[in-house]
Amino acid sequence: MAIVTPLKTAAEQTLVQQFAEAKGELPGGPAVRKLREDAFAGFEAKGLPHRRLESWRYTDLRSLLREARPLADGAKETEAVTARLASLSLTGLRLVLIDGVFAPELSALDAIPEGVTVHSLADALVQPRDDLGRILSGPSVGADDAGLALNTALMRDGVFVEIAEGTELSQPIVIIALASAESERAVFSRSVVLAGKGAKGTVVEVSEAAGSAAQQVNGAIVFETGDESEIQHVRLLTRQQAASVEVQSLLVTVGASAKFDSFALVCNAGTVRQQHFVRFAGEHSEIGLRGVNLINKAQHSDVTLIVDHAVPHGTSRELYKTIAGGEATGVFQGKVVVRPHAQKTDGGMKSNALLLNEGATMFNKPELEIFADDVVCGHGATVAQIDGDQLFYLMARGLPRVQAEALVLQAFAGEAAEFIADEAVRELVMGEVEGWLHAREAAAEVSTV
Template structure:
């Protein structure tokens, strides 16, 4: 019987070589080391995701990653990082990673709110590897995702955050992930967040690069949310080199009577895959994933999500807005799964896109996988150009066309920002939209019409 051995690309061969060279140095022993070995074996069996896989058909990572960059190493902080830290404006508890490696010196570890504990992932895996091994596993809902397997195998550092039960934080926790851009490097990092029962917290991620060199980024943030907790998560992916390729993964398992909300904004993102895997582990919980993608030139943003309703009386909401110009490409693949015992599920999924010229592209692929009979679930997707009547209305009242267009686009994208509960964070998100629109022309202030 013939044995077929798939050919490995140069990048896959390099990744295998890197893992063999660094696995003994990666933090964690015992169960963690075994998990890393198993995760990499799973990755080797599948290879980098490619277009022949249904969930990756629009983002061929195997073709995009021709060569594997060397793994990032802790280095002396460049002045550009210090300058960026000085400009940080979101009020809250700041936790900083540079090239995927936690920087305790730049983080607010001496002023943590009551009920919050923080450790670097590398430190936590070294001190208590058995306790954290399960948190690094690839969950069942994402069992076939080789990019996440690679993250589990090669995660060098990150942050572990624990929120005590009944803790209510008045200000956000800010995860500032900066790329130094001094030289080409691959970053593998993970954030683990455990939210206790009845706690209330806002987590904000900002991902930026401050230097000229591109990166390969594989980052995951994992939430374990206990009963009755409220979590707001906001992710900003901005100011990346055009050649940067990154995979951003959101994992969440939520208990009963939980409210979980995530809003993501991507602009100037190079090639970006944002994938979310959320599982309802308790009844009467509500979760919402929303996002804004602002794309131009040859930028590419792929939003792929799975909402796994494994408990009854769950509510899910997904809304993603895309504004695409130049030769930008947007992707939305959403799947809502309702298990047989998950009766009384209420789900709604929408993708709305404005294409600003003929070269822009959008792919939509919403799916419902329903095994229960007492549910209310639906999905919809629209792809259109700017409404000529809206532009005419504004221009007839004296606005030049660039301002009229900017006002229409700001209103279109701004609908998502209204779901950001924290006022200061909402303002930051809208400023990013304004900054992107300003490159097309001046953005009128509120009330200018």
């Protein structure tokens, strides 16, 4: 029987060469090295994800990455990085990654609160921890993803944060990931947050390009939260170059009687794929996944998630709002899996999109896989234009059309952002939304002159 071997693209060939050259100097002991080898073997067998894979149907990474850029190999502080860090108004424990590498000299390590420990991922990878392999692997529902496997193989650094049992954080932990390069680079990083029993706090991720060159970013963050914990995660993917390609994976395992919420804002980006692999590991827990995608021109934002109800008495909610103009493309693929023994599951999933013109596109694909009979689960998806009655109401009271549209769109996005518990972080998110809407308003005014 003939064996068909698929031809590797130029990018895939480069990645094979890069891994062969870099694996000897990437951080990690024998167990981590084996994890990298196994992950890359899985990636090499499949290649870059493409449209023939159902979970990557709408984001063809093989076509997007015609060439694999050189690997970023160190934290380089530039004037642009310094300026951007100075302009960020977020307060809390600031942890800075430059080109995927932890930069302690730019981080606020003297402000680490009691009950929190921070290491670079590179340091954590060489520690003799028996649980390291499990932590890095994350939920099993993400095990077959080629994009995540590539991150596992090539992850260079990140932050490793542990929040001790019973610790309640008064201010957020802020992870700022900046791409500094003036030339195109590929960045592979992974961060880990371990929250003990009863821990409470907020973790904010900020991912931006401080340099002028488009980057290829493959990042991941892992959360393991203990019983009775309450953790909120907020991600801001903003200020990217138009030609950038970014894949961000969120891996979450939640204990019993716990609460985990995640919110993500995408705006002023190029091509972004967010993939969430989330697992209930204990009963009577609540998980919320929400986000707002603001896209225009030729931008592309893909949200793909799998929520694994592996135990009974779990509650999950997903809500994503997309506003698309120009020739932008929005994607929502959500899957909720209810295992046979996961009775009393309560799941609700919703994706709402507003298309601002005929050139914009939205793909919605919500799914439920239910193998238990005593559950309450549902999903919904809508794609529409701005409500004409709402516009008429505002314009009849003297508002120009573009301002009336901005108010309607702000309220639409705010329905998802209102779930952010930290008031300062919520205001920051809505400030970014308002800035995007003001830029759209200004562009519309210029076009009518």
